[in-house]
Amino acid sequence: MTRQIDFQTDPSQYRHWRVEYDGPVANLYMDVDENGGLFEGYQLKLNSYDLGVDIELADVVQRMRFEHPQVKVVIMRSGKPGVFCAGANIRMLGKAAHGHKVNFCKFTNETRNTFEAAEADSGQKYIAAVRGACAGGGYELALACNHIMLTNDSTSSVALPEVPLLAVLPGTGGLTRVTDKRKVRRDRADIFCSIEEGVKGQRAVDWRLVDEIVPNSKFDDVVLQRAGEFAAASHKADVAEGIKLTPLNRTIGEDGSLTYSTLEAQVDRKGGKVTITLHGPDSDAPADMDAFFAMGDQAYMLRLARELDDAILHLRLNEMELGLWVIRSQGDPEKFAAHEALLMSNADHWLANEVLKYWKRILKRLDVTSRSLVALVEHGSCFTGILAEILFAVDRSYMMEGEFEGDNRRIATVTLSDANFGPMPMGNDLTRLQTRFLGEPESVGLAQARMGEALDAGEADDLGLVTTILDDIDWEDEIRIFLEERASFSPDAMTGMEANLRFAGPETMETRIFGRLTAWQNWIFIRPNAVGEDGALQRYGTGVRGDFNKERV
Amino acid sequence: MLDLINVSYDTQIPNNVGLSEDKTVLKALEKWHPGYINWWNDLIPDKFQQSLVYLRTAVSVDPKGWAKFDYVKMPEYRWGILLAPQVEGRTIPCGEHMGKPAWQEVPGEYRNMMKRLIVIQGDTEPASVEQQRFLGKTAPSLYDMRNLFQVNVEEGRHLWAMVYLLQKYFGKDGREEANDLLLRSSGSEEAPRMLGAFNEETPDWLSFFMFTYFTDRDGKMQLESLAQSGFDPLSRTCRFMLTEEAHHMFVGETGVGRTIERTCQVMNENGITDPYDVDKIRALGVIDLPTIQKKMNLHYTLSLDLFGQEVSTNAANAFNSGIKGRFLEHRIDDDHQLKGDTYKVWDMVDGKLVQHEVPALTAINMRLRDDYSRDAAGGVGRWNKLIAKMGVQFEMKLPHESFNRKIGVFAGHNFDPEGNLVSGAEYDAGMADWLPNHADGDFIQSLMVSVTEPGQYAGWISPPKVGIDNKPGDFEYVKLHMA
Numbered sequence A: 001m002t003r004q005i006d007f008q009t010d011p012s013q014y015r016h017w018r019v020e021y022d023g024p025v026a027n028l029y030m031d032v033d034e035n036g037g038l039f040e041g042y043q044l045k046l047n048s049y050d051l052g053v054d055i056e057l058a059d060v061v062q063r064m065r066f067e068h069p070q071v072k073v074v075i076m077r078s079g080k081p082g083v084f085c086a087g088a089n090i091r092m093l094g095k096a097a098h099g100h101k102v103n104f105c106k107f108t109n110e111t112r113n114t115f116e117a118a119e120a121d122s123g124q125k126y127i128a129a130v131r132g133a134c135a136g137g138g139y140e141l142a143l144a145c146n147h148i149m150l151t152n153d154s155t156s157s158v159a160l161p162e163v164p165l166l167a168v169l170p171g172t173g174g175l176t177r178v179t180d181k182r183k184v185r186r187d188r189a190d191i192f193c194s195i196e197e198g199v200k201g202q203r204a205v206d207w208r209l210v211d212e213i214v215p216n217s218k219f220d221d222v223v224l225q226r227a228g229e230f231a232a233a234s235h236k237a238d239v240a241e242g243i244k245l246t247p248l249n250r251t252i253g254e255d256g257s258l259t260y261s262t263l264e265a266q267v268d269r270k271g272g273k274v275t276i277t278l279h280g281p282d283s284d285a286p287a288d289m290d291a292f293f294a295m296g297d298q299a300y301m302l303r304l305a306r307e308l309d310d311a312i313l314h315l316r317l318n319e320m321e322l323g324l325w326v327i328r329s330q331g332d333p334e335k336f337a338a339h340e341a342l343l344m345s346n347a348d349h350w351l352a353n354e355v356l357k358y359w360k361r362i363l364k365r366l367d368v369t370s371r372s373l374v375a376l377v378e379h380g381s382c383f384t385g386i387l388a389e390i391l392f393a394v395d396r397s398y399m400m401e402g403e404f405e406g407d408n409r410r411i412a413t414v415t416l417s418d419a420n421f422g423p424m425p426m427g428n429d430l431t432r433l434q435t436r437f438l439g440e441p442e443s444v445g446l447a448q449a450r451m452g453e454a455l456d457a458g459e460a461d462d463l464g465l466v467t468t469i470l471d472d473i474d475w476e477d478e479i480r481i482f483l484e485e486r487a488s489f490s491p492d493a494m495t496g497m498e499a500n501l502r503f504a505g506p507e508t509m510e511t512r513i514f515g516r517l518t519a520w521q522n523w524i525f526i527r528p529n530a531v532g533e534d535g536a537l538q539r540y541g542t543g544v545r546g547d548f549n550k551e552r553v
Numbered sequence B: 001m002l003d004l005i006n007v008s009y010d011t012q013i014p015n016n017v018g019l020s021e022d023k024t025v026l027k028a029l030e031k032w033h034p035g036y037i038n039w040w041n042d043l044i045p046d047k048f049q050q051s052l053v054y055l056r057t058a059v060s061v062d063p064k065g066w067a068k069f070d071y072v073k074m075p076e077y078r079w080g081i082l083l084a085p086q087v088e089g090r091t092i093p094c095g096e097h098m099g100k101p102a103w104q105e106v107p108g109e110y111r112n113m114m115k116r117l118i119v120i121q122g123d124t125e126p127a128s129v130e131q132q133r134f135l136g137k138t139a140p141s142l143y144d145m146r147n148l149f150q151v152n153v154e155e156g157r158h159l160w161a162m163v164y165l166l167q168k169y170f171g172k173d174g175r176e177e178a179n180d181l182l183l184r185s186s187g188s189e190e191a192p193r194m195l196g197a198f199n200e201e202t203p204d205w206l207s208f209f210m211f212t213y214f215t216d217r218d219g220k221m222q223l224e225s226l227a228q229s230g231f232d233p234l235s236r237t238c239r240f241m242l243t244e245e246a247h248h249m250f251v252g253e254t255g256v257g258r259t260i261e262r263t264c265q266v267m268n269e270n271g272i273t274d275p276y277d278v279d280k281i282r283a284l285g286v287i288d289l290p291t292i293q294k295k296m297n298l299h300y301t302l303s304l305d306l307f308g309q310e311v312s313t314n315a316a317n318a319f320n321s322g323i324k325g326r327f328l329e330h331r332i333d334d335d336h337q338l339k340g341d342t343y344k345v346w347d348m349v350d351g352k353l354v355q356h357e358v359p360a361l362t363a364i365n366m367r368l369r370d371d372y373s374r375d376a377a378g379g380v381g382r383w384n385k386l387i388a389k390m391g392v393q394f395e396m397k398l399p400h401e402s403f404n405r406k407i408g409v410f411a412g413h414n415f416d417p418e419g420n421l422v423s424g425a426e427y428d429a430g431m432a433d434w435l436p437n438h439a440d441g442d443f444i445q446s447l448m449v450s451v452t453e454p455g456q457y458a459g460w461i462s463p464p465k466v467g468i469d470n471k472p473g474d475f476e477y478v479k480l481h482m483a
Ligand SMILES: [Fe+2]
Pocket: B125, B154, B155, B158, B219, B245
């Protein structure tokens, strides 16, 4: 599986989903094209999915927010009779390299989190209307919806059959959402997760696995009725029309380097690193949100967001050996502040809200990116507000101190804004600064008191906002040595260490999904009991059962 | 009427499983039984419930006991729980546990898989009774009416058999599934039967005969493979059910045969030699052979769909775990484990039909379907002999397995009955000759008149060669209750 995976798509290219818009209600049909797999060698039967199916879903969810802000309720349902969704395609999983499986799961997790949060973030509520088999990843799709309706036809059930069937976990949030979100009693959850055929009818309600069961003959009517009720009760403001998300302006160089309108990613294969440079705004901030709306997806804050998001996904999936991401910025910090301020001061405008929430997601995506992340705060940089947040997302940051010989760029500064103190929380529900200063909460206050000031290296260092400040004499050498050292470490140890250090503080459902569940799943994904030649995943479909090493580890 | 408070299970439910001593099953059955009786009473029109039907009842499994004929009112039919005698030292006939002693209890690791198979089988048994519920009103003779009811009560007994297994061996879950078998019903919008073909109404008697010939034969093949199960109680249950299933197929084969015979006879009497002279033939009140061929095309292909996907993980798992064998497993000369064996299956590659070898373990469904097709061809040959004997130039032919399929590799493509991939236009044009349309249905329906005089038959069907239980031609198989 070495082909490049493109995360950009649009409705004209969909093969697996279709959406019918009906005022405030959108009907989202999953109707997977069996022969539309991303790779050779498997068929996407029974609405099973692979990364390609999920890329489309992520696109649907994203466009729902920006292009269809009228929508208040999304009904997720199957376009196939007799089956809602059979989950991730097992043959694809059996064939896929470990790295692909892990990346696939991460992306699907992020997509599920996104539509799950759509209700709280922008008033778009997702209903899962389940008719037919809803198993494994299929039920995980439903679990991430805000309301689950199951037909009561004495056959349709919800199930998490991964353990008995495949010797792996319901790893796309399944186990965690059953206990943390649906709050299913743990012993019942234990039963539920050990039986292939799942739970149907009244018991599914009694066990809290679904919100309601509906007589089969009335199913469609009740679903529509419920959608209407939710739409009527929604606090989401009425919006006349959305903006278009047009294709990104991206070129991929021969060496794999990426160029977008607001950023580039320079590949250094020998050094195992990529340098991502974010450019500040090329023009003044729009006068107001009407002007922003008129610019649509070309408005700087949204353009940068979309391009950065795409770059992160592209590098994560297609450039697995670039283990070190160096993030720089160049631009006018005050201009950036003005662009950001327009959004922050109009946070109740639907589009400003969507752009800010999008930034929240991108920063979270960065948090869970299994690469060593380092930020360089150089002269001429614009780490302000949302961009400064990147400094608190990375594993280390280095900042230039004082004049550098022959460098006449504006002296390096860091500027904090309201964006650093609430609207961009991490998965642990704390801000990055709160997480950073877990042992010294007063430091958050000290930093907040300096909001709006362009802090130079000494000040930033005093406030604990950067890792190390380096002057003209040390900069080049120290950075080189750090990068070389980092690149020499075991990538596995790095991933594990970084993921542990990044998420100090309380656990939330989200951190448990990415930390606990994913980590266990990834462990199982390399164990012979699942993926060995005689493991359950490899043998699935042959009729021969997995041969287990019975030793408990 | 059955006294539901004081059921003496050993007398009212003929059984060889020591029912009256089995506290667990008794308790479960007491709860389930009233629901069953309600199901039956709601289903069959009251007039027939009160009629005396000359039925065969199985009261034990030995040759003398399994065919007791007598008049009985259907609600008082003694639905028995009968397992074929236990074979001493029986071993698991196939799969990874081959050669080990057959299981007398359900192995925990296979409990769910086994339960699912039993539930699916169990779901088909009452379904066909539901599909055929209105046919009593248009029976072409008392003889046929009796056969219909015989098939119906036996399907009811098959439901009992599956319910017994669920209640006896699958604990609380099994009891719930047993209840759900009465909850689902054929064609219901609320809770339909599990398999598509069992949700279609059987609208007329020719459909009934085709159904018992082709669809009951699918049931036979499923039972044959479950009769090979390493789970002994399931094997024994299915072995006994097969003895009854044979009669259902007899009803189907002779029913179609008698329809054909009557058509040929009427053609001959009226000097019609062209079997395609449809209007003329129909005007004489019999069903033309091309229409019978169309009905056959429909029922055969619907039944093929019941075998599922050609390549199936579930079927492979069931075989390898020893829960389900192949047709006549013990007569197959191989390792019974299919290690490294392959089997030819159809596939569509780049829009073309090809056959290729796949691991035999994954092609269990395909193999059973091939066995089915061979089995089904037998009766067709006998119908053709009959047609030839009557001097009519016509040959019935099973369509190619790719025709009119909704499940498996052929689904979604346009094949003609010869197995040629044809264009959409050709397909639409051919349809009138290939499958029965509404007009055909209307015509057949117009012939469906009730004939209730003993020894008399509707004009579109010949009398049988011999009576049931060797009764004479004018025997009153059903003493109709006149309200
Ligand atoms: Fe049967």
